[in-house]
Amino acid sequence: MSDAIGLAAERQEKIRKMLKREGVVRVEQLCAAMSVSPATIRRDLADLDQRGLARRVHGGAVSLQSVLDEPVFDDKTGIAAREKQSIADEALKYVKNSDSIFLDGGSSVLALARLIADMQGITVVTNSLRVAATLSSHGPRCILVGGELRRISQTFVGPLTEPMLSGLHLDTAFMGTIGLSEENGYTTTDPAEAFTKRLVIARARNVVALADSSKLGKESFSHFADLNQIGTLITDSSADAAIVKRLSKQGVEVVCSKT
Amino acid sequence: MSDAIGLAAERQEKIRKMLKREGVVRVEQLCAAMSVSPATIRRDLADLDQRGLARRVHGGAVSLQSVLDEPVFDDKTGIAAREKQSIADEALKYVKNSDSIFLDGGSSVLALARLIADMQGITVVTNSLRVAATLSSHGPRCILVGGELRRISQTFVGPLTEPMLSGLHLDTAFMGTIGLSEENGYTTTDPAEAFTKRLVIARARNVVALADSSKLGKESFSHFADLNQIGTLITDSSADAAIVKRLSKQGVEVVCSKT
DNA sequence: TTGCCAATGATTGTTTATGATCATATTGTA
């Protein structure tokens, strides 16, 4: 009370300043700096995390800025890493021995690629530089579909992928997506990316979509699949139950990984 | 506990920094740097490995960046990186604006790719994972020829490359080689690798071979080009003068980079 | 004043991170 900082907004502003300056703050440190209890600081941090102004970690919080100065791609993997990991764990059950599978460039799919790096006896076809790099030193047979490098997604896309894909047979294709809505189905940002996704879907016996719950109900620019073209959707347990139910009614097998 | 770094995120950030700077870190070294137990460091490293931000190895971890960027596989011959660099410098003179060029998987060629990463206005076609990784964040247009991953050379090879290459036009192809002899021409270790090299040569208007002096007079298993199929050979100044002279007489333009 | 409300602090049981121990696996060396 003596020199305690009264207003919540005032404290949070100060926390943000410290975060910006130091990158990391501890609960304990903040308590001392503002003469308030740990409970209050935790509430403030939870609030900041909720509003996307900081990232809560055990013991304190870290600046989003320090996460953001890395390549665009790594951010995506960092943000909902836990959900993506659990989605990947679930997806692994759809990989059978001696299958040939396709992995595209989504971050959940990349998490799956890491699990697959320890397998043998399957064939991985991919258009993702990151997947190929993950499997570069060891892992199952790896075939990369050529094409033009799209830097933002680190994938190879475009019409050049066609002649190569047309010669391949795929058991299961695992695909990420940017948006998934009941009206427009599966959508992504780039037409060239969508083109390649459509080719893959056409050649795969089964298609499994990996989409964390933030993708549900979203729409992006370029359509690449209708709902009924993709047999299985794996998402996380935070998924909106109403949407999941309606998708199920439309014949999509929806799997929610446990968090 | 005294000056131990408290937050896991903070430690991992620091580990990544060290990895970026040094390429390799050891558990012991990290324990000392942050005053925590080996168990904690191992957990951090396992976490980073899981998230694809580092690669765990016995005794510590290595940077993923270095795995893809560093030409670790070229010093069995004892040829210094400096010579390969000077060969690459020389080769750069054969790249003209608005060209489309091919870069294969040799280590001298990789050195050339690093120089080209700062250029614009050309198109790079490659079958090398390392070249693609080098150009992944920025650089000229990059097209990767698909195929099956050959781990030892980190290239994509085999019959699958054919449909893709057959649609492309190449101004200049820059190629490494394992052996180069007057009797057998250019040779490499792997038939699948040779197959792809032949395809490229057939589609390129000019071919420039990059071969450090240790390759001259050597022979490997699989033939991919006759001497007269490759117009220019760039080697280093330690090259055997007699061989160089005889090659020149056979119509090959031989360039020796200055050390 | 009285009563209400929002914010804070304290208490509780639970979860998470850490370090120590030990059996096993890996690496380097004779």
Place this chain on the structure above:
DNA sequence: TACAATATGATCATAAACAATCATTGGCAA
């Protein structure tokens, strides 16, 4: 090859941080 040295993963105990709950405080209006 066999051996020694080291690194490792698994397990457990401990301590710290946590979420949930409830009590307290102080401000404000009727």
